[in-house]
């Protein structure tokens with residue numbers, strides 16, 4: 001069995017070597033807990049988002065999409081409770097200047113260097129900025145610490161413009177920022193991250209039923225996209241763990257090499273947020289139910305997932321090493337919809353212009369429907385291994401016979417089985433494989 005840290009090291013190394021994830025500003029020594037997605041990383045991340053959006057916004061008929069701005073009116077964060085209570089208690093080392101969460105330090109000594117520590121201070125996790133040319137109190141703004149509030153403040157806009165009736169939800173994907181102190185484990189906890197969130201508005205009294213439905217729905221989503229069920233679990237929060245706005249919360253956790261950790265939280269946020277915004281803005285945010293002639297503030301069920309964490313979990317979960325005829329083969333067994341490259345076209349001989357030209361023309365034809373690539377930079381064996389390592393589901397090889405029989409070889413990533421397919425049938429073949 002592989003050592004756990006060993007697996008994480010391999011993922012970190014693969015991410016950098018094959019262009020999935022790079023450290024931010026690496027040539028300057030890096031920026032702590034901020035990451036960049038490389039050419040393959042941006043593809044898998046886009047595919048995760050696309051899969052989530054399709055499942056929730058397109059395939060259901062009770063959810064609308066939204067893309068709210070990162071910058072919001074500062075009063076939003078007063079109403080949400082983030083100005084007053086989104087904070088950690090921190091101590092600083094007077095000697096090495098390192099900062100620690102008070103709960104992680106025992107005694108009065110720095111755990112790193114033994115230096116003297118400052119008194120504990122409250123530290124807000126929101127990133128501050130100033131709008132306009134002058135830095136003054138009135139221009140203070142924040143980079144949003146969660147995407148949710150952009151949905152709450154647009155609740156009535158969406159109800160009115162789309163003629164929606166409760167129950168219905170609003171889905172949003174976007175960046176959020178937290179000035180995290182404890183960081184680490186690649187992209188698992190970063191200061192700039194991306195969320196996929198739904199605020200699902202329901203009639204009070206039906207909230208517990210909807211909460212349970214969403215926990216099951218979201219668990220099933222990860223499984224449908226190929227995550228192994230034995231590496232997933234649901235963990236219900238204890239009363240003392242609940243956020244200030246939540247009546248109940250269940251985390252969907254993944255068994256990362258560094259331990260079980262949260263991928264997504266499904267919270268029953270009650271009417272907390274809409275009530276807060278109603279009070280502070282003095283706008284009436286109640287919903288009027290035409291049929292029952294009732295007026296009420298809806299309860300909200302919130303499935304809130306981290307995209308960066310999901311990408312990391314999908315990569316970890318699909319990573320495997322196999323032995324093939326005495327050689328080691330590294331495979332990312334990603335779900336086809338998540339794979340960064342869908343089809344690679346490889347010429348068996350790169351010094352035969354007719355073969356190269358046919359391979360390039362096949363790639364060109366596939367590009368309108370798939371992320372396809374042409375590669376002739378190594379021998380065929382090496383090219384297959386490289387594609388396996390980034391999770392490409394199909395490789396098409398053009399050989400000498402292709403020139404006369406007008407057929408190519410299609411190789412399946414997982415079974416390594418090869419099919420001989422007529423060039424003019426490739427598109428049809430792929431439609432069937434990717435449906």
Ligand SMILES: [Zn+2]
Pocket residue numbers: 093094095096097098110111112113114115
């Ligand atoms: Zn110190």
